[in-house]
Amino acid sequence: MDISVLHNSILFKGFDDTEISELLKALNAAEKKYKKGTMIFSSGEITDKLCFVTAGSVTVESNDMWGNRTILNLVGEGQFFAESYALLPDVPMLVDVCAAVDCTVVFLSMKSLADLNDTIRARLLANLLTITTRKNLHLSSRSFHTAPRQVRGRIMAYLNTESVQKHSREFDIHFDRQQLADYLNVERSVLSNELSKMQRDGLIRCRKNHFEII
Amino acid sequence: MDISVLHNSILFKGFDDTEISELLKALNAAEKKYKKGTMIFSSGEITDKLCFVTAGSVTVESNDMWGNRTILNLVGEGQFFAESYALLPDVPMLVDVCAAVDCTVVFLSMKSLADLNDTIRARLLANLLTITTRKNLHLSSRSFHTAPRQVRGRIMAYLNTESVQKHSREFDIHFDRQQLADYLNVERSVLSNELSKMQRDGLIRCRKNHFEII
DNA sequence: GAAAGTATGTTGTAATTACAACGTTTTGGG
């Protein structure tokens, strides 16, 4: 098994090669290869496996009963999936996971966490906690930014957060228009239009990625 | 300090009274009372304190530069706030927290986590991880359910999840119409209307909280 | 520095949603 990818992951941050090897053994690490298109998990399943993509990529998707398919996430090399389900072993998966291309996945048993010695376990849990907390903050922010019904409200919510984060009324954002539109769940053209109106109304000034709140 | 409320919290699940007392000391637990309307945290601040409401309630709110106030969360007795910020000590708060009524808050230093013995620390981290992971799943679901631009899409996304969770095409939901509308971020009347149309189109059958996917 | 490609801004129309107003059904006391 190629542990170099694992070594650079946030999960094993602070662990050296020897410790990682021991951890892999203790967590019953199992490597498995999948052909493109193969289903790795399907909704309704229960798992305690934290999954790590060591090669290729997988899609997390929702396939509903009316035949609609929505890709929720593309998980590439060095990234995880199914963390939430692994850590909440009583919750059935609400999504499907498929191999986007030929890929290799390492499965780590979270049930086996209990068998680890307390020091190692605490360090691993701390890393996991950082990962989930960061994701949490991210999801909360987006939820807040997309909560207003109108485009202007969403823009203002977003810009205010950026301004607080950057400690300034003037700042650059890392989204281009299309990305910002997708993030705020609005049309790109409508977003551009509303930004223009907001400038005319004297609320903001902006040019490309640079914004100023007035 | 009244630890009975703390004792019943998810954070201290599995800990007995003695352990909780020791933990409180180790985490530099500090109790503080606030008059209604007082600001407890304001956006931009940094904190490593996990905050627990032992009496009264607080509001987590966003107050933007244009004077808009949005209440994001009402945190009552026995509940936490600022967990994410406490666990990510480099991230400045993006929200304000105010005393909704006269209240008492216990602050626990997460920086002091490192000083705990490994066994206790691992148990506490495991509890924290359960809390954040559960919240995570919840936020992800909502994000998915409100992603479709149209009302019908949101309803279908939501009903599909419920159906998978309940392992059946027929199930009850725990939202009434107004709550479901708020959750999906649509108008109640538009929701009612769309549900009717979906029944006419033969996609679902529903009556009050009971739904059937066809 | 011209050409091609990409990102952004603008506008008009069709489609969707918000909102208010009102009728109907359900629920919970008395």
Next chain:
DNA sequence: CCCAAAACGTTGTAATTACAACATACTTTC
């Protein structure tokens, strides 16, 4: 059982958004 209150469904209109089509500006490459 009746009444009042709450929850739910329906409808019409005003407001907003989606979408397409096109104009403009900026970037990259040769």
